[in-house]
Amino acid sequence: MPSVCFYFQVHQPFRLKRYSFFDIGRDHFYEDDEKNRLILDKVSEKCYLKTNRKILDLINRHKGKFKVSYSISGTALEQFENHRPDVLQSFIDLSKTGCVEFISETYYHSLSFIYSKEEFRRQVEMHKEKIKTYFNQVPKVFRNTELIYSNELASFIEKMGYKAILCEGVDRHLGSRTPNSLYQPAGTLKIKAFLKNYRLSDDIAFRFSDRNWSEWPLHADTFASWVHKVAGNGEVINLFMDYETFGEHQWEETGVFDFLDHLPKEILKHSDFDFKTLSEAADQYKVRDIYDVPEFTSWADAERDLSAWLSNAMEKEAAKRIYQLEEKVLKTGNKDLMDVWGKLQTSDHFYYMCTKFWSDGDVHKYFSPYDSPYDAYIYFMNVLADFETTIEEAVNQVKPVKKAGKKKEPTV
Amino acid sequence: MTTPPLSDLIPARTELPRVLMLGWEFPPVINGGLGVACHDLCIAMSKYANVTMIIPKSNPDFVVKNLNLIGLNTIDAKTLRNIGHADSYKKVKQVHFINTHLNPYYNNNLEPHHDLQNLSSQYLKTIKIGNETAEIFQIDDLYGGDVIEKVTIFGKLAAKLALSLDFDIIHAHDWMTMIAGMEIKAKTGKPLVMHIHSLEVDRGGPQSKGWVYQMEKHGMEYADLLMPVSNFTGHVIHDYYQIPWSKILPVHNGIRPVEPFKSEAMFKEKMVLFVGRLTRQKGPEFFVDIAEKVLQHDQNVRFVMAGTGEYFNPLLERAAQRGIAHRFHLTGFLNLDKVRKLLSIADVYVMPSVSEPFGLSAVEAVQFGIPAVISKQSGVSEVLSGSLKFDYWDINRAAGYILSLLHDPVLLENVRQDAYKDLKNISWDHSAQKVVNGYNAHHLLPVMA
Numbered sequence: 001m002p003s004v005c006f007y008f009q010v011h012q013p014f015r016l017k018r019y020s021f022f023d024i025g026r027d028h029f030y031e032d033d034e035k036n037r038l039i040l041d042k043v044s045e046k047c048y049l050k051t052n053r054k055i056l057d058l059i060n061r062h063k064g065k066f067k068v069s070y071s072i073s074g075t076a077l078e079q080f081e082n083h084r085p086d087v088l089q090s091f092i093d094l095s096k097t098g099c100v101e102f103i104s105e106t107y108y109h110s111l112s113f114i115y116s117k118e119e120f121r122r123q124v125e126m127h128k129e130k131i132k133t134y135f136n137q138v139p140k141v142f143r144n145t146e147l148i149y150s151n152e153l154a155s156f157i158e159k160m161g162y163k164a165i166l167c168e169g170v171d172r173h174l175g176s177r178t179p180n181s182l183y184q185p186a187g188t189l190k191i192k193a194f195l196k197n198y199r200l201s202d203d204i205a206f207r208f209s210d211r212n213w214s215e216w217p218l219h220a221d222t223f224a225s226w227v228h229k230v231a232g233n234g235e236v237i238n239l240f241m242d243y244e245t246f247g248e249h250q251w252e253e254t255g256v257f258d259f260l261d262h263l264p265k266e267i268l269k270h271s272d273f274d275f276k277t278l279s280e281a282a283d284q285y286k287v288r289d290i291y292d293v294p295e296f297t298s299w300a301d302a303e304r305d306l307s308a309w310l311s312n313a314m315e316k317e318a319a320k321r322i323y324q325l326e327e328k329v330l331k332t333g334n335k336d337l338m339d340v341w342g343k344l345q346t347s348d349h350f351y352y353m354c355t356k357f358w359s360d361g362d363v364h365k366y367f368s369p370y371d372s373p374y375d376a377y378i379y380f381m382n383v384l385a386d387f388e389t390t391i392e393e394a395v396n397q398v399k400p401v402k403k404a405g406k407k408k409e410p411t412v
Numbered sequence: 413m414t415t416p417p418l419s420d421l422i423p424a425r426t427e428l429p430r431v432l433m434l435g436w437e438f439p440p441v442i443n444g445g446l447g448v449a450c451h452d453l454c455i456a457m458s459k460y461a462n463v464t465m466i467i468p469k470s471n472p473d474f475v476v477k478n479l480n481l482i483g484l485n486t487i488d489a490k491t492l493r494n495i496g497h498a499d500s501y502k503k504v505k506q507v508h509f510i511n512t513h514l515n516p517y518y519n520n521n522l523e524p525h526h527d528l529q530n531l532s533s534q535y536l537k538t539i540k541i542g543n544e545t546a547e548i549f550q551i552d553d554l555y556g557g558d559v560i561e562k563v564t565i566f567g568k569l570a571a572k573l574a575l576s577l578d579f580d581i582i583h584a585h586d587w588m589t590m591i592a593g594m595e596i597k598a599k600t601g602k603p604l605v606m607h608i609h610s611l612e613v614d615r616g617g618p619q620s621k622g623w624v625y626q627m628e629k630h631g632m633e634y635a636d637l638l639m640p641v642s643n644f645t646g647h648v649i650h651d652y653y654q655i656p657w658s659k660i661l662p663v664h665n666g667i668r669p670v671e672p673f674k675s676e677a678m679f680k681e682k683m684v685l686f687v688g689r690l691t692r693q694k695g696p697e698f699f700v701d702i703a704e705k706v707l708q709h710d711q712n713v714r715f716v717m718a719g720t721g722e723y724f725n726p727l728l729e730r731a732a733q734r735g736i737a738h739r740f741h742l743t744g745f746l747n748l749d750k751v752r753k754l755l756s757i758a759d760v761y762v763m764p765s766v767s768e769p770f771g772l773s774a775v776e777a778v779q780f781g782i783p784a785v786i787s788k789q790s791g792v793s794e795v796l797s798g799s800l801k802f803d804y805w806d807i808n809r810a811a812g813y814i815l816s817l818l819h820d821p822v823l824l825e826n827v828r829q830d831a832y833k834d835l836k837n838i839s840w841d842h843s844a845q846k847v848v849n850g851y852n853a854h855h856l857l858p859v860m861a
Contacts, residue, residue: 021709021812317822355830374800377823378816 002180002230003276003284004267005194007143007166008243010048010072010091011109012040012079013348015369019379019386028390030340030383035369040079044087047247052090054246054257058264059099066264067099067275070243071143074107074127075346077134088134095135101277102131104139104162110345111309113144113153114296115323123342124160141166141278145347147196147240147299148306151292154185154193162191164282166240168299169195173292180234182282183291192282193291196240196299200226205241209254220259224266231272235285240299301356301363308364309350314377319350321384325391332394340387344380352376429848429857431457432579432596433465434570434589436554436563438481441469445772446609449641449665450585453607454479456666456844464577466570466592468551468562484549484569489536491546492572533565534558559588560623567591571599580857583847586610587624590631597634603856606632607663607847608640613652614767615693629653637854639663639847642791645769661850664795665770666840672780675756681714681739682818685758685782687751687773688765690721690742695764695787695804700727702762704734705811713739713818718754720745755780760817764804765790774799775838783827785813795838798830 017032058066072091080088094100106112106123107130113120124142131139141164142157149167157165169179179195203223207213215222227237242249250256267273276284300308310316322344329341352368353376370376433454437447454463458478470483534557537550549569551562570592574582582604584593590606597604612625632638632653638660640646646662649655677683684703688694696717703715715736717727724742731740746754755761761777761784768790775792777784778799786793787804800813817824851857 020808021815022808312826313822314826355826371801372797374823374827377826378812381816381820381823382812 001272001274002235002237003274003281004227004237004239005276005278005281006068007103007194007238007240007278008068008070009143009241010070010076010243012036012043012073012076013109013346014075014079014343015039016349016379016383018370018375019382021378021382024382024386025389028386030387031343032369036079037083040083043244043248044084046252047244048084048087049090050252050257051243051246051260052087052094054260055100056090056094056097058261059094059097062264062268064097064099065268065275067101067277067280069101069103069141069278070094071103071105072131073105073109074123074130075109075343077130092134095137099277101141101279102135102137102139103141103143103166103278104128104131105143106145108342108345109145109347110342111145111148111306111319111347111350112323112345113148113156114306114310115319116326117156119323119326119345120156121160140164141194141282146308148296149293149298150296151186151188151294153296154188154191154293158185158188158191164192164194164278166194166238166278167196167291167293168297168304169198169238170293170297170304173297177289178230178234180230180237181288182236182285183289184287186290186292186294192285192287194236194238194240194278194281195291197238198299200237201239201241204239204256204259205245205249208245208250208256208259217255218259220262220266223259223263224269227267228270228273231270235288236276236281300351307356308354309347312353312355312373314355314373315350315353318353318377318380318384321381325388328391328395332391332398334394337391337394341391344383344387349376349380353380428460428462429581429851430462430579431464432574432577432582432602433463434582434584434592434596435465435467436566436585436588438465438467438470440471440474441467441554446586448668449609449772451476452666452668452840453843453847456840457847459841460844460848464579466573468549468554468566482573484566484573485551486548487569487573488546488548489569492569533561535562535565554588563588563591567593567595571595575599581605581851583607584631584635587612587628587631590627594631594634603636603851604634605637605639605847605851605856606635608632608638608645608649608769610769611645611648611652613648614645614769615691617692617767618652632659635659636856637661637850639850640791641665641770643794644789644791648767648769661846661854663843663846663850664791664838665772666843667772667775667779667835667838668840670752670776670779673752673756675753677757679714681712682759683754683757684713684715684760684762684814685754685777686715686717686719686762686764687754687777688719688763690717690719690723690727692723693765693767694719694721695766696721696723696727697730698764698804698807698810699762700730700734700736700740701807702764702810702814703731703740704736705807706814707736707739709811709815710818711739713814714741715739716741716743716754716758718743718746718751751776752780755782758782760785760814762810762814763787763790763792764802764810766804768792775835778831778835781828781832783817783824784831785810785817796831796834798827798832798834800827 014031015036016030105127107126108123112123128139142162143166147168154165179197182192185193208218230237246256296306297304329338352370353373354364355373435450439447439451454465457463464480466482469485470481535551536547538545538547574596582593582596582602585607586609593604612620612628632655640649640662643662646660649660650657686699690696706713731737761782763771763774763786765787771790771792774784774786784799786799786801788801789804793801802809
């Protein structure tokens with residue numbers, strides 16, 4: 001009985017302001033509050049509230065037979081908390097249906113696993129706490145930022161107690177095998193890997209509104225018929241995508257909500273098919289083979305590697321510099337400074353610096369709040385220059401003599 | 413002297429489109445930006461078209477391969493008058509270029525000339541060749557004196573000459589050749605393309621609405637297709653001259669390849685360079701403001717301005733007033749070799765132009781491996797993705813960019829490498845192809861039998 005596993009990624013970064021060279025040493029507040037609120041409001045109205053309402057309606061309509069999983073980054077949750085409690089509440093409402101699972105990721109939606117395992121662990125734990133607080137669930141499934149994945153990550157996550165991990169079904173590693181089964185990550189014992197079915201996922205996430213696509217306009221019955229073809233040849237159909245697909249990347253006018261509205265009914269028309277949360281599917285199905293990914297893969301760009309964040313010298317320099325601060329930041333023991341540091345690690349900052357297709361004006365440009373990748377880098381490095389000074393000062397103020405009974409006031 | 417048969421002036425008929433170009437500046441008479449651009453475009457186009465170029469002045473010693481170059485100073489005007497009259501069809505006389513410095517006689521009659529029979533002008537000279545007298549178009553300076561009369565006479569003579577030539581399409585360059593282009597279109601009915609390198613609105617600002625502006629507006633309305641050197645200029649044409657976009661096809665300029673070299677600087681400070689005329693259009697005063705801002709944060713930088721113009725003295729004063737004269741240098745006019753010498757030691761190139769149709773100098777800087785900080789109000793910013801761009805009035809942003817480039821080797825190298833990649837797409841061959849494809853796409857060429 002094959003199961004459709006929907007997993008939606010919800011994420012909003014704290015975008016940095018156009019922080020000029022001349023702000024260094026003068027301005028210690030780095031975020032572009034106005035832009036962040038503006039985007040949050042826009043996406044809340046166009047996507048989060050509408051789609052949550054739709055999902056809740058579908059769960060009720062299908063009497064618990066429609067199930068989905070979410071990962072919501074800590075930076076997104078924090079922004080909901082501060083500015084859109086209504087959105088947060090609508091996710092809490094979903095969590096109470098018993099049909100929605102919330103899974104783990106790094107709090108700051110960061111690249112930390114690549115640079116510091118300790119920082120990575122800190123962020124995963126932070127995120128786990130947040131999920132427990134709001135949704136009363138203890139995540140048992142993990143997904144890393146933008147499905148960045150490798151054998152090493154799977155082992156690490158297994159040791160942290162997770163039973164499953166998500167990744168991209170990358171052709172060069174999958175070969176002729178199907179992504180529609182659970183796999184055993186090479187070098188692990190028990191943890192199971194869910195592989196994104198990128199063809200079916202991208203039909204919704206990318207091609208849905210493409211008028212040049214031979215399948216346009218896509219209707220739920222057609223899509224369900226493609227899903228049904230898996231019958232007898234797989235156990236899980238992993239439809240992984242950004243939640244913002246609904247209403248934001250694909251506007252309401254494209255009919256994406258109608259599509260979503262009809263999809264569960266169409267899928268369930270085939271009595272062998274059902275919907276499962278990731279944990280349920282991990283419990284139910286056995287692994288079919290070993291999935292061996294020695295180098296990092298991801299779900300980003302055509303390359304499905306790290307090049308969306310770490311392909312040019314600027315990205316590498318910025319990432320190196322931010323992680324070099326780890327020891328000093330931790331030494332300050334200052335929660336606020338640690339939080340600023342964490343937010344500077346959010347992968348989006350590096351994504352904006354990408355020059356891979358810069359001249360062609362690609363998807364990186366669509367998401368970037370800046371005029372150019374150079375601007376993204378320059379503002380980030382200016383911020384970092386200021387932050388480094390703040391950290392130096394804070395470290396020098398930490399008295400190593402005895403344990404401070406009281407925390408120092410934050411300097412930012 | 414022997415008169416070459418007229419057929420020598422006419423390119424052989426092939427399947428390639430036959431283009432009659434109308435130029436004003438042309439090497440070696442003037443080596444300004446326009447002349448070089450026209451020259452290089454013509455050469456590149458000769459692969460895709462048969463090009464005949466009419467210019468006011470040519471030097472017979474200057475031969476350009478694959479290009480029929482006709483200087484009006486070598487054509488006898490009296491003979492031109494007879495073109496179009498029944499049996500004197502093939503009597504165009506080509507005469508030798510004579511470098512004469514006769515004082516032009518003054519002609520009070522500056523009314524528009526409707527007929528060459530009555531044409532007389534201070535710019536038509538009678539010279540003696542053997543026993544015959546010939547009347548030729550002669551101007552010593554392309555832009556001095558009564559330019560309006562010069563372009564008018566050029567237009568009349570070029571139009572007459574064109575009647576004896578066989579071509580498919582007219583391709584004029586800037587306002588100086590617009591009268592010629594319009595006259596030829598009116599007389600022959602051939603489609604007219606206007607290449608726009610620079611406009612009065614760029615040079616004089618948006619309030620410029622004088623004779624040249626009117627000329628440009630009329631000419632561009634009359635033309636069938638406009639080829640500005642950038643989208644930026646396309647917008648100027650659309651916004652300030654009210655020409656519909658359907659008639660506008662931007663064609664970016666190319667660049668001549670160079671062999672870049674590095675030289676030892678004569679001082680230990682980093683060097684930020686400006687190259688260009690010191691006029692309103694180039695925004696030189698912003699360069700002073702940017703320099704002041706940078707120097708507040710880093711004294712180890714020198715700012716060098718290469719070029720001359722009416723802003724020279726005010727800029728000197730401005731730099732002195734701001735107390736940065738010890739780090740600010742005005743070189744005056746420099747020839748190409750000296751400019752290249754500066755490029756070979758510069759660390760950052762800055763182009764704060766207020767309205768720059770293209771901005772070839774920024775590409776030259778890139779050829780020398782110098783990162784370019786350029787105004788968004790420039791055509792070149794459309795082809796140099798590897799550059800840092802600012803609104804010309806945004807001093808802080810430009811200064812920030814310069815400081816970042818000077819202090820961050822990672823940024824500098826990244827911009828440099830990206831700009832090198834851009835260079836691959838900046839070539840006159842690309843431009844030439846786009847021009848000829850443009851003729852076709854706009855159905856301006858006769859359908860081949």
